Amino acid sequence: MVGLLEKRPPAKSSVLPMETIKHSEEMLRTALISNHKDFIDMYQKYTPNVKRFLEEGFKANSILFKPIELHSKSDWILSNPEPKQDFYTYYTNSHRKTPVPGKNIICIQIIGSFGDSETTTNTYIHWLKEYCEAFFFGLEVKFQEPVPVSHTGCKFRINKYSENLQIHTGGILKYLKNSKPKDAFCIVGITMVDLYPQDSWNFVFGQASLTEGMGIFSFARYDDDFYTMNYKGKLKVKQSVASDDYSVFDAYYTPSITSKLLLRSCKTLTHEIGHIFGLQHCQWLQCIMQGSNHLEESDRRPIDLCPICLRKLQCAINFDIKERFKALLRWIEEDSKSDPLVQPMLTSHKPTEAFKNWKEWLLQCLQYLEE
Numbered sequence: 001m002v003g004l005l006e007k008r009p010p011a012k013s014s015v016l017p018m019e020t021i022k023h024s025e026e027m028l029r030t031a032l033i034s035n036h037k038d039f040i041d042m043y044q045k046y047t048p049n050v051k052r053f054l055e056e057g058f059k060a061n062s063i064l065f066k067p068i069e070l071h072s073k074s075d076w077i078l079s080n081p082e083p084k085q086d087f088y089t090y091y092t093n094s095h096r097k098t099p100v101p102g103k104n105i106i107c108i109q110i111i112g113s114f115g116d117s118e119t120t121t122n123t124y125i126h127w128l129k130e131y132c133e134a135f136f137f138g139l140e141v142k143f144q145e146p147v148p149v150s151h152t153g154c155k156f157r158i159n160k161y162s163e164n165l166q167i168h169t170g171g172i173l174k175y176l177k178n179s180k181p182k183d184a185f186c187i188v189g190i191t192m193v194d195l196y197p198q199d200s201w202n203f204v205f206g207q208a209s210l211t212e213g214m215g216i217f218s219f220a221r222y223d224d225d226f227y228t229m230n231y232k233g234k235l236k237v238k239q240s241v242a243s244d245d246y247s248v249f250d251a252y253y254t255p256s257i258t259s260k261l262l263l264r265s266c267k268t269l270t271h272e273i274g275h276i277f278g279l280q281h282c283q284w285l286q287c288i289m290q291g292s293n294h295l296e297e298s299d300r301r302p303i304d305l306c307p308i309c310l311r312k313l314q315c316a317i318n319f320d321i322k323e324r325f326k327a328l329l330r331w332i333e334e335d336s337k338s339d340p341l342v343q344p345m346l347t348s349h350k351p352t353e354a355f356k357n358w359k360e361w362l363l364q365c366l367q368y369l370e371e
Contacts, residue, residue: 096278
C-alpha cells in the first residue's frame with residue numbers, strides 16, 4: 001500500500017505565541033522503557049552510562065533534549081493528529097521491518113542531477129552515503145548509478161502556480177520497485193526535481209510504500225530561493241511540453257550544494273528512511289522524527305533522534321550508541337574517505353558550517369557516555 005509520508009502546504013499559516021509540549025517524567029519513562037516486566041528487563045541490559053544518557057530526556061532542564069515547540073497553527077502536531085508511538089508500541093508492531101542477513105543494505109537512487117556537474121553530483125552522493133552509514137550505524141549504504149528522469153518513464157508537468165517542472169511520484173515508485181536489488185532492506189529515490197502525486201495536488205515532498213520498503217523524496221524546495229521571484233527553476237507558464245519530451249530536463253536548474261542544503265538533505269533522508277524502519281512521527285521531544293508541514297518547521301527540528309526514537313533504531317539495527325555518535329562526529333570533522341566515485345574532487349571539503357551546533361551537541365552526548 002502506498003502512503004504519503006510528508007504532505008506539506010507551500011507556506012505557513014497564522015503564527016501562534018510559542019508553546020511547548022511538556023510530558024511528565026513518568027510518561028517519558030514509560031515511553032522509553034515500558035511498564036512491562038520483560039521490556040524493563042530488556043532495558044536493564046544497557047550499560048549504566050547509556051541508561052543515564054537516555055534518561056537525560058526525562059529532565060525538565062536537560063541540556064541535551066528539549067520539549068517540542070509549536071510556532072504556528074499549521075505545525076504538524078496541530079494539523080495532523082496522530083497516536084503517539086512509544087518503544088513498546090514500536091517493538092510489538094507486527095508490520096515493522098528490520099534488516100536481516102541477505103537483506104540489509106540501504107539503497108539510494110539519484111534521479112536527475114545534483115549541482116552543476118557530474119563530479120558535483122558524485123561528491124554530494126558520497127557525502128550523503130557516508131552520513132547515512134554513520135546515522136544507521138552498522139548498515140551498508142549503496143548508491144545506485146544516477147539516472148536521468150527519462151530513464152524512469154514517469155509522467156511530468158509544469159506546475160501552474162510555481163512554474164517549475166514536476167515529476168509524478170507513482171511512476172518513480174514503479175521504477176524503484178522494479179530496480180530494487182534483492183539484498184536491499186529498502187530503496188529510496190532522491191531528486192532535485194519537484195514532485196506531485198496526482199493532478200489535483202500542488203506538490204508533495206515525498207511519497208513511500210512502507211510495505212515495499214521504498215520511497216521517493218525531493219529536495220527541490222529546500223533551495224532558499226524556491227518561493228521567491230529569484231528562483232531560477234521557473235519556466236514560462238505558457239510553454240507547452242510534449243508528454244514524452246524529456247529533453248526539457250537536459251538543462252534543468254539545480255541549486256548549488258551549500259552547507260544549509262547539505263544539512264537539510266541529511267535531515268530529510270534520515271527522517272524518511274526512519275519511517276521505513278517503522279518509526280512514526282515523534283511527539284515526545286524535539287527529534288529528527290518530528291513531522292513538519294513547512295520548511296521553517298523542518299529547519300527547527302534537530303538533526304538526530306530523541307532517546308525514545310534512538311532506542312527504537314538501536315533495537316532495529318543493534319548498534320553501539322557511543323560508537324554511532326563517534327561516527328557522526330567523524331563525518332563532520334573529516335573530509336570524505338577516498339572513493340573512485342569522487343575523482344577528481346572539485347570540492348575541497350565538506351561544507352559543514354551549518355552543522356556547528358550539532359557538533360557541539362554530539363560532544364556533549366559523548367561526555368555523558370564516556371564519564
